[in-house]
Amino acid sequence: MDEGIDQKDIAEADLRTRRGVFRAVAFRDPVDGHEHMALVRGEVRGRDDVLVRMHSECMTGDIFGATRCECGDQLGAALDAIAREGAGALVYLRGHEGRGIGLVAKVRTHILQDDQGLDTVDSATAIGLPVDVRDYGPAARILRHLGVRSVRLMSNNPVKVSALETYGVAVAARVPLLVPVSADNVRYLTAKRDRLGHDLPQLDAPAGALGEAPCREARR
Numbered sequence: 001m002d003e004g005i006d007q008k009d010i011a012e013a014d015l016r017t018r019r020g021v022f023r024a025v026a027f028r029d030p031v032d033g034h035e036h037m038a039l040v041r042g043e044v045r046g047r048d049d050v051l052v053r054m055h056s057e058c059m060t061g062d063i064f065g066a067t068r069c070e071c072g073d074q075l076g077a078a079l080d081a082i083a084r085e086g087a088g089a090l091v092y093l094r095g096h097e098g099r100g101i102g103l104v105a106k107v108r109t110h111i112l113q114d115d116q117g118l119d120t121v122d123s124a125t126a127i128g129l130p131v132d133v134r135d136y137g138p139a140a141r142i143l144r145h146l147g148v149r150s151v152r153l154m155s156n157n158p159v160k161v162s163a164l165e166t167y168g169v170a171v172a173a174r175v176p177l178l179v180p181v182s183a184d185n186v187r188y189l190t191a192k193r194d195r196l197g198h199d200l201p202q203l204d205a206p207a208g209a210l211g212e213a214p215c216r217e218a219r220r
């Protein structure tokens, strides 16, 4: 687990965005071989409690604004939170489509969800695919490269916290990143809560009762 990222596999430059300037750190991970990117705001080296999002790539949600999942909204909310805080990092992880099954397989699960009413879990297992094969090692390696000492992780998924800790990253807190429930995403969110153990209190709240994420922070 101690593989570092080779200097030849990393490049960084300022990236001017609608949310201001981030340091864009592109890197090729020595283990999975994918090219990932960290967007860094402010001073994070040697710091504790750095606000961090590990975002799994979702082309349909992140790029095309699909509403069947909440990925695109979470990506925007995480970048907003980092910009508000003035420091933090978002690690955008490639190879994580459909929790790691790939883009073609993910769209295939959408057919089963639409035609047979299967949820996000059953539609994967029905075609013989695993439910979640994402590896967070690349995020741990880039956080180490960036010199982050501990993180406040923006996620609703307790598994992400333990996965990061397994790779030796200290997680000081988990910060919920709650996207409002809609008619389009309610089935997906419910399956994430009931079958994958995500902490999604907005599903129990009356519509509009929960505002922009993150709304509260839990020390661990």
Ligand SMILES: [Zn+2]
Pocket (backbone or CB within 6 Å): 058, 060, 061, 062, 069, 070, 071, 072
């Ligand atoms: Zn998505």
